[in-house]
Amino acid sequence: MDLPEVELRQLRVFLVVAETGHVGRAAERLGIAQPPLSQQIQRLEARVGYPLFKRHAKGVDLTPAGRELLPVARAALDLVAHGLDAARRKGRGEAGRLRVGMAASLAASFLPPMVRAFRAAHPGVVLDIREMTTDPQADALRDGLIDVGVGRDATPSPGITVRTIAREPLVAVLPRGSRITEVPTGLAGETFALFPASAGAAFHDRILGVCRAAGFTPRVGHEATEWPTLIAFVAAGLAVTIAPKSVPLAGVERRELPGGADTAVTVSRRQADADPIVEAFCGIALTSR
Structure with a gap:
């Protein structure tokens, strides 16, 4: 559907004339001369195809076409005002x-x-x-x-751009009562529960790197993408793991890793x-x- 081109200022002029019921008072409120105001009304009436006002000695009254347009003009101007305000707040990062x-x-x-x-x-x-x-x-x-x-x-x-916002120590996580005292060397030969590489390849490689630096390659027997599940495997005595220090550890024992092994906390965004x-x-x- 082809829409008629209507300028916002034409709607604004129409609204003020409708509210005042007088062309002269509307021009005074808008701070413009009467001739350009009348021209705006005439252009709008040309777009509508019908008169919007009927003139009389004391001013103007709305025609049926004008009465139909009035609430639409109010809604359109309000919508634009709200939209501009929302865009400004969005631009300032406020909304x-x-x-x-x-x-x-x-x-x-x-x-x-x-x-x-x-x-x-x-x-x-x-x-x-x-x-x-x-x-x-x-x-x-x-x-x-x-x-x-x-x-x-x-x-x-x-x-994608990435920045490191913090570094967090890694710890060995063992079943309660474990006799392992030296970590990570004492974890050689144990079954590991780890995040799959598909969930975080660099973090996965970091854990493998801790083990390889201690002289062994971990035997992975269990994988999960949720830390509570991995910790549950350890608590059940099925495996050991290496986790960030802040991960809640219930029903297991924690051992500090020597050498400053840690994980980077990162924030990513579109470049x-x-x-x-x-x-x-x-x-x-x-x-x-």
């Missing part, structure tokens, strides 16, 4: 929705201070936190499903994304710890 992919292992440690700091600075922004392992975050960013990814040991990829809300979140992520 909108931010979709964040977050590795579950960060929920108890890194997520709370990050979210509190962001919400205090940007109360008008709705945070949509989605649990997501690290490597799938890159595809979700490229596909526009999330705006920011927070994970472990993420690596840059085409179109070309200049959204001020994304900028604000990443800035807070870098300073909230």
